Structure formats: C-alpha cells, structure tokens
Ligand code: AMP
C-alpha cells in the first residue's frame with residue numbers, strides 16, 4: 001500500500017519511520033516532510049493547507065491511506081475533503097476536530113458528558129470577562145477558544161495579568177479570530193501527563209501514557225513551547241489512576257460522541273492534570289502529539305498500519321497492540337531563541353553517528369537537505385529518542401547521543417526524564 005503522511009514535524013518523521021516497518025507498506029510520501037522523511041520515502045512539495053492539491057495527489061498516486069499530523073489541517077476539513085473524494089484518510093472530520101479547535105465546544109462536551117475538567121466560564125464580551133477577572137480567585141487560567149499555535153493559554157497570577165490577557169486576546173486580537181471568544185477557568189494544581197487513544201467511533205484502543213516537557217527551560221520555567229522532550233511511561237498513571245482515566249474519561253468520551261452523533265475516528269490525545277481530586281482533562285487534542293509520538297512509536301511493537309486501518313474501518317476491538325516494556329526518552333534539540341524568533345539554515349553535524357548508536361533513533365523535525373548537508377529549518381530541529389530498560393538509562397542514552405550532534409545556537413533542556 002502507498003501511504004501519504006501530511007505534515008513536516010518530528011511526529012510525521014516518527015509516523016513514517018514506524019509505518020515503513022509494515023510489510024504491507026510499499027511506499028511512503030510525506031507532504032511536505034523534512035530531511036528525515038526524505039530518507040524514508042519521497043517528500044511532496046504540498047503544504048497541509050493545500051487540501052485540493054493533496055486530494056489530487058492521493059488520487060493520482062493511488063494512495064491507500066493518508067495520515068494527517070497537524071491540527072490545523074483537521075480543523076480546516078482535510079478529512080471531509082478526502083472522504084468526499086472517496087479517498088481513505090486517518091483523522092477526525094472538522095466537526096469532530098472541534099473538540100480541539102474550540103475550547104468552548106470541548107468544555108460544553110465535557111460538562112454534558114460528565115468528563116471531569118476545571119470549572120470554567122466562557123466569554124464573548126470583553127467587559128464581562130474583565131468584570132469576572134476582578135472578582136476571581138488567583139491564579140486564573142485564560143484560554144483563547146481557537147487554535148493559537150500552543151500560545152493561547154495564559155496562567156494569570158494577578159488581576160492585572162488577567163486583565164492584560166483578556167485585553168490582548170479579545171480587544172487587540174493577537175490570536176486573530178481564535179481569541180475573540182475565551183474560556184476562563186480555575187487553576188488546577190497537580191502533575192500533568194497525557195494519554196493517547198485511537199477512537200473508532202464506538203470504541204477505543206489505549207496507548208501507554210507519556211509526559212511532555214512543555215516549558216522552554218529546565219525546571220519547567222520559561223515560555224510554553226510545542227514540547228521540549230517526552231518520556232513514556234510517565235510514572236504518574238499507576239493502575240488505579242489508569243482505570244479511572246478509562247472509565248472517567250475514555251468511556252464517557254465514546255458514549256458522548258455517540259450520543260451527540262459526532263463521528264470521531266482518529267487519535268484522541270487528552271492532556272490531563274492529576275489533581276488531589278483525581279485526574280481532570282485540561283484539553284482534548286484530536287491528533288498524535290509531538291513529541292509524544294516519538295516515544296510512543298518507539299515502544300509500539302505491533303504494525304501501526306493495522307491499527308490506523310482498524311481505526312478508520314471501525315474494527316479497533318479486534319486489535320491488541322503489543323508494547324515494549326522498556327522506557328523511551330526523547331530529547332528535543334531546538335534552534336536558539338525558540339519558541340520566540342530564531343535563525344534557520346545552520347548546518348547540523350554528527351547526525352549519522354548519533355543515529356547509528358544502538359537503541360537510538362534521531363527523528364527530524366525542522367530540517368531540510370541541501371546537497372549532502374542537513375540544515376536547520378525550524379524551531380524544533382531534532383528529537384533524539386532512546387529506548388532502555390528504565391527511564392534513567394534511556395535518558396542517559398538519549399543525552400549521550402545528543403551530545404554528538406551540533407549546530408550553531410543549539411538549545412536543549414537538560415532535565416528531560418530527570419527526577
Ligand atoms: P492546554 O492547551 O489547554 O493544554 O494548556 C496548555 C498548558 O497550560 C497545559 O499543558 C497546562 O500546563 C497549562 N494549563 C491549562 N489549563 C490549566 C489549568 N486549568 N490549570 C493549570 N494549568 C493549566
């Protein structure tokens with residue numbers, strides 16, 4: 001089967017790497033891909049926003065399954081367009097992906113279906129939001145309703161900070177339409193982790209848990225990023241908590257989409273806060289996480305194509321994926337300045353040597369090939385991913401491999417997988 005993967009990040013390189021191991025996969029295309037996906041298959045110069053071009057490409061090449069990485073393509077209706085054209089595609093429709101692309105929609109869904117989440121209120125009027133902030137307890141969390149490149153959440157410690165966040169989102173429009181409506185919610189204290197579950201409309205298949213490190217700097221300080229590194233397992237979801245997540249979140253989610261007639265088929269990736277009152281959902285993502293996918297797919301021993309197809313076909317109940325018991329750690333190497341502005345085009349050294357180490361895979365994110373050199377081409381550049389008997393050893397292996405890789409102004413966190 002020919003596969004088309006949409007996107008260009010580390011997640012898409014990991015998807016390509018894993019799908020290439022399936023004996024049923026004949027060729028992988030990645031649109032637009034990066035230097036890593038180009039080593040596995042063929043990159044196609046079409047961006048995720050060029051939905052008509054991608055449908056034409058899939059039809060012309062006889063693609064058997066298209067797999068969507070990024071959220072904005074899902075929100076823009078890429079799955080709907082492929083389905084209308086009779087092309088097989090993995091991911092939720094735009095209507096179902098609203099669970100990620102509108103926090104107000106997601107909050108309403110969770111409230112109606114008894115899924116535990118932070119207490120919140122929605123606002124469409126900035127005056128009302130400002131009045132609410134003046135009387136609230138702090139810290140307070142202010143979220144743009146729509147997709148805002150991971151920057152739409154502000155944790156305000158003071159009324160002045162909350163007023164500023166409301167003003168920027170609703171009055172100045174710094175997130176565009178995404179921030180004209182906002183959710184203001186209580187601050188939850190606890191340990192953050194996430195799960196991934198394939199959902200086929202009537203059931204789900206749970207992946208192991210993973211933990212991202214979202215802040216730019218050590219000790220969870222600095223600005224939020226797309227993710228500076230991940231570990232799996234996270235060590236936070238033990239047996240009873242995991243059971244609780246299944247019954248309290250996933251069972252209710254599947255019952256909810258059926259009750260609402262929301263045909264969700266794809267990856268559900270809820271962000272969770274494990275609070276003193278049990279796990280609560282911070283947000284729903286309707287796609288594979290990045291860099292969560294890098295660690296999860298290192299641990300998946302079964303054929304990913306079988307799982308994705310079963311999800312599209314509604315036959316997940318027949319799948320029982322096998323997972324590596326070992327721990328995976330992914331350390332992101334980013335461009336200096338990320339998540340703010342950064343330079344591109346820096347030559348990367350040491351890639352081949354690091355990738356040749358046993359149990360290490362270097363996933364590319366923002367990279368591009370230029371002749372026989374590989375250059376930086378984005379904020380997150382590489383994800384050095386290692387598998388070992390436990391997190392401490394996987395961490396040592398990943399950092400050891402990452403030490404051999406260099407580019408000008410490289411930035412990384414030193415505490416991924418640390419205590
Ligand atoms: P979200 O995009 O909703 O996951 O929010 C981004 C990040 O903000 C999360 O990963 C949390 O670290 C933090 N966050 C979001 N909502 C809350 C909350 N209610 N309480 C505490 N932290 C939160």
Ligand code: GLY
Pocket residue numbers: 212226227285288289290291292
């Ligand atoms: N790593 C967080 C995300 O993919 O949203």
